[in-house]
Amino acid sequence: MQLTEGLEYRDGRLLFEEAALEDAADKFGTPLYLYSPELMLERYARLKADFRKLNALLCYAMKANSNLALLKELAWAGAGVEVVSGGELALALKARFKPSKILFSGVGKTRAEMRQALDARIQTFNVESHGEMDALEEEAARMGVKAPVSIRVNPDIDAGTHRNITTGKAENKFGLSIPDALAAYRRAARSWRLEPIGLHAHLGSQILSPEPYRRSAKVLAKMIAELEEDGHLVGQVDIGGGFGVPYGEGERLDTSEVAKAAASLSTPGRRVVVEPGRYLVAEAGILLTRVQYVKRTSDRTFVILDAGMNDLLRPALYGSVHPIVPDRLRPGRPEPLEFVGPICETSDTFGVFECAEPAPGDLFAILMAGAYGYSMSSQYNSRPRPAEALVEEGKLSLARKRETMADLV
Ligand SMILES: Cc1ncc(COP(=O)(O)O)c(C=O)c1O
Numbered sequence: 001m002q003l004t005e006g007l008e009y010r011d012g013r014l015l016f017e018e019a020a021l022e023d024a025a026d027k028f029g030t031p032l033y034l035y036s037p038e039l040m041l042e043r044y045a046r047l048k049a050d051f052r053k054l055n056a057l058l059c060y061a062m063k064a065n066s067n068l069a070l071l072k073e074l075a076w077a078g079a080g081v082e083v084v085s086g087g088e089l090a091l092a093l094k095a096r097f098k099p100s101k102i103l104f105s106g107v108g109k110t111r112a113e114m115r116q117a118l119d120a121r122i123q124t125f126n127v128e129s130h131g132e133m134d135a136l137e138e139e140a141a142r143m144g145v146k147a148p149v150s151i152r153v154n155p156d157i158d159a160g161t162h163r164n165i166t167t168g169k170a171e172n173k174f175g176l177s178i179p180d181a182l183a184a185y186r187r188a189a190r191s192w193r194l195e196p197i198g199l200h201a202h203l204g205s206q207i208l209s210p211e212p213y214r215r216s217a218k219v220l221a222k223m224i225a226e227l228e229e230d231g232h233l234v235g236q237v238d239i240g241g242g243f244g245v246p247y248g249e250g251e252r253l254d255t256s257e258v259a260k261a262a263a264s265l266s267t268p269g270r271r272v273v274v275e276p277g278r279y280l281v282a283e284a285g286i287l288l289t290r291v292q293y294v295k296r297t298s299d300r301t302f303v304i305l306d307a308g309m310n311d312l313l314r315p316a317l318y319g320s321v322h323p324i325v326p327d328r329l330r331p332g333r334p335e336p337l338e339f340v341g342p343i344c345e346t347s348d349t350f351g352v353f354e355c356a357e358p359a360p361g362d363l364f365a366i367l368m369a370g371a372y373g374y375s376m377s378s379q380y381n382s383r384p385r386p387a388e389a390l391v392e393e394g395k396l397s398l399a400r401k402r403e404t405m406a407d408l409v
Contacts (some may be wrong), residue, residue, distance in 0.1 A: 051304020
């Protein structure tokens with residue numbers, strides 16, 4: 001059984017950052033998201049070290065996990081943040097990220113969101129279409145300000161990840177083709193109300209090889225050379241996020257190799273930006289869940305949990321597999337058991353794992369649930385969302401209350 005950092009069995013019980021999972025479940029109920037800010041900050045420090053020579057700005061992609069307590073920790077540590085909605089921008093400001101370190105991406109920014117971001121004086125809009133640029137120019141003119149823009153290029157690179165989280169291929173809705181992005185940059189440079197500051201590319205998520213980043217860096221370098229030949233200044237280049245983590249037993253992405261790939265883009269006058277989401281928080285969080293029933297059929301044995309796809313959507317959405325481990329090691333022969341949720345959907349399954357048959361009430365931890373867990377959760381089947389808690393040196397604290405029936409109406 002493979003455990004992630006921060007987890008260990010001691011005297012037959014599973015601890016996360018020195019706190020017994022049973023205590024967390026008793027205190028806050030299940031299903032429960034439990035996060036370790038320290039593990040997240042360790043990842044942040046590791047990535048910072050990898051990109052140290054480039055003096056890069058690390059902007060946390062908040063969509064991975066927007067719990068305010070975690071955001072505050074990252075803001076305090078000096079991170080920037082990448083947001084994709086007015087809601088995320090409001091949270092970023094509440095968590096006290098410096099506006100000069102806030103980037104705004106997304107293909108469908110509304111005019112109200114643009115005004116909100118212009119008002120907050122964020123660092124950059126990652127612009128993804130000509131229509132968006134026109135709207136931004138108009139809103140900036142109305143407010144009498146200049147909008148800083150970075151043009152998102154779609155370099156048509158296959159990042160070798162799941163098709164649902166591939167964003168840098170020509171068939172994807174994100175960014176502009178290379179010629180279109182160059183034209184957009186030149187167009188922004190001619191505008192009184194736009195200030196082109198750089199280029200941006202994000203290839204997808206859960207990328208496990210540095211190779212796509214090398215290819216993307218080459219494309220970006222060529223575009224920068226072309227723009228600079230025309231006399232434009234490209235003061236920032238954002239290589240996006242997407243740094244993968246091994247959910248199973250696979251290889252880790254060597255992020256120092258990604259930094260090496262980006263090194264060719266870095267000059268004293270040009271800042272490199274990275275937008276890690278999953279990498280910072282995936283392994284810093286687990287989802288605690290109790291067994292409701294064990295159901296044997298002629299075909300298989302189901303372990304029915306109190307957490308379902310509304311709490312953790314990734315397995316149903318992408319077929320992703322999160323390791324599941326018991327709080328207590330039970331005697332008995334391990335057998336293949338299918339762990340499922342209570343939701344009325346066949347896709348509400350977490351997969352088949354070898355495990356001794358548990359009993360109702362037993363506690364399990366679904367690992368690597370810190371990224372795209374709570375942030376993708378819903379009230380589907382009219383289930384209030386779970387609580388979120390923090391564990392710090394063995395101490396547990398509530399970070400967001402469990403929703404109640406009142407939240408359903
Ligand atoms: C523009 C952009 N940047 C960064 C990210 C973060 O990706 P990840 O969590 O895989 O690092 C995303 C994810 O969708 C994104 O769309």
